[in-house]
Amino acid sequence: MNEAPGANPDAAHRRPRRGGVADGAGNERVLEARGVSKSFQQGPVTLQVLSGVELAIARGERLSIVGASGSGKTTLLQILGGLDRPSAGTVLIDGRDIHGLTERDRGELRNRTLGFVYQFHHLLPEFSALENVAMPLLVRRVKVSQAREQARELLERVGLGERLGHRPHQLSGGERQRAAVARALVTQPKIVLADEPTGNLDGINAEAVFELMLELNRERGTSLVVVTHDPRLAARMDRIYELQGGRLLERAREGAEPLPTTPSSGVRDSAV
Ligand SMILES: Nc1ncnc2c1ncn2[C@@H]1O[C@H](COP(=O)(O)OP(=O)(O)OP(=O)(O)O)[C@@H](O)[C@H]1O
Numbered sequence: 001m002n003e004a005p006g007a008n009p010d011a012a013h014r015r016p017r018r019g020g021v022a023d024g025a026g027n028e029r030v031l032e033a034r035g036v037s038k039s040f041q042q043g044p045v046t047l048q049v050l051s052g053v054e055l056a057i058a059r060g061e062r063l064s065i066v067g068a069s070g071s072g073k074t075t076l077l078q079i080l081g082g083l084d085r086p087s088a089g090t091v092l093i094d095g096r097d098i099h100g101l102t103e104r105d106r107g108e109l110r111n112r113t114l115g116f117v118y119q120f121h122h123l124l125p126e127f128s129a130l131e132n133v134a135m136p137l138l139v140r141r142v143k144v145s146q147a148r149e150q151a152r153e154l155l156e157r158v159g160l161g162e163r164l165g166h167r168p169h170q171l172s173g174g175e176r177q178r179a180a181v182a183r184a185l186v187t188q189p190k191i192v193l194a195d196e197p198t199g200n201l202d203g204i205n206a207e208a209v210f211e212l213m214l215e216l217n218r219e220r221g222t223s224l225v226v227v228t229h230d231p232r233l234a235a236r237m238d239r240i241y242e243l244q245g246g247r248l249l250e251r252a253r254e255g256a257e258p259l260p261t262t263p264s265s266g267v268r269d270s271a272v
C-alpha cells in the first residue's frame with residue numbers, strides 16, 4: 001500500500017489545538033528544529049555531525065530520515081527528542097524550547113508529548129515486558145490496573161501476547177524491539193520518534209510494527225519521524241529526508257505525487 005502525501009483521511013486533526021503553534025496555513029507545528037548543529041570533540045579533532053538542520057513537522061505528518069551509517073541520524077533524533085543537546089540551534093516541541101527547560105520540565109514534556117523508539121531498545125532489564133510497556137503510563141500516574149491493561153493490549157498487537165512476563169534478556173532481539181515500540185506508543189503521544197524500529201524484524205513483524213504506527217497516525221493524528229534503511233517503509237511516509245554531510249535534504253518519493261510546498265511542509269534543503 002503506497003499512500004500519497006496528504007492521504008491521511010482525517011484532516012481535522014491537523015487543526016491547531018491547545019499547546020501547538022500554528023503556521024500561516026493553519027497547520028499545527030508539533031516539532032521544529034532551527035539551525036541545529038552538533039559537533040563532537042575527540043581530542044584535537046572536531047567532528048561536525050550536523051550543520052544547520054532545519055525541519056518543521058505538522059500534526060499528523062509522517063516523515064522518514066534515511067542516510068548512510070554514521071551520517072548522524074541517531075544524533076539528530078536524540079536532539080529532536082531532547083535526549084542530547086545541540087551545539088547550536090533550537091528544538092521546539094509543541095512550541096516549547098525543549099533544551100531551554102529544566103531537567104524536570106523536559107522530562108515532563110517528553111512523557112506527555114513524545115514516544116521514542118531507540119535504535120537499541122533500552123528496555124529496563126529488571127522488569128518484565130508488560131512492566132516495561134506500562135512504565136510511561138505509571139509515570140503519568142495512570143492507575144496500575146489500567147496501565148497494565150493498556151500495556152497488555154499493545155503487546156498483543158505487536159505479537160507478544162505470550163511473552164508478557166518475559167524480562168528483556170528472555171526475549172529475542174526482534175521481540176525486544178517490538179516491546180520497545182509498544183512502550184513508545186502506549187501513551188498515544190503526539191509525536192513518535194523511531195530509530196530503525198523495524199531494523200531487527202522479519203518482513204511480517206516489520207509490517208505489523210509499521211502498521212501499528214500508521215494506525216496511531218490515522219486515528220490520533222500522531223506525527224511520525226522514522227529513521228529507516230528500508231526504502232519500502234520510507235516510501236510510505238509523506239516526506240523523505242536524507243542526512244548527507246551534516247545537512248538534511250528532502251528527497252522526492254519514488255512514484256509520489258508532487259510534494260506539498262506549504263510552509264508547514266518544512267524546508268526542502270536545510271543548507272540555509
Ligand atoms: N558521543 C559521541 N562522541 C563522539 N562521536 C560520536 C558520538 N556519538 C556519535 N558520534 C559520531 O557521530 C557520527 C554519527 O553517529 P550516529 O549514531 O548519529 O550515526 P547514524 O546515522 O545513526 O548511524 P547508523 O546508521 O550506523 O545507526 C558517527 O560518526 C559517530 O561516530
Ligand SMILES: [Mg+2]
Nearest residue numbers: 073074119195
Ligand atoms: Mg543510528
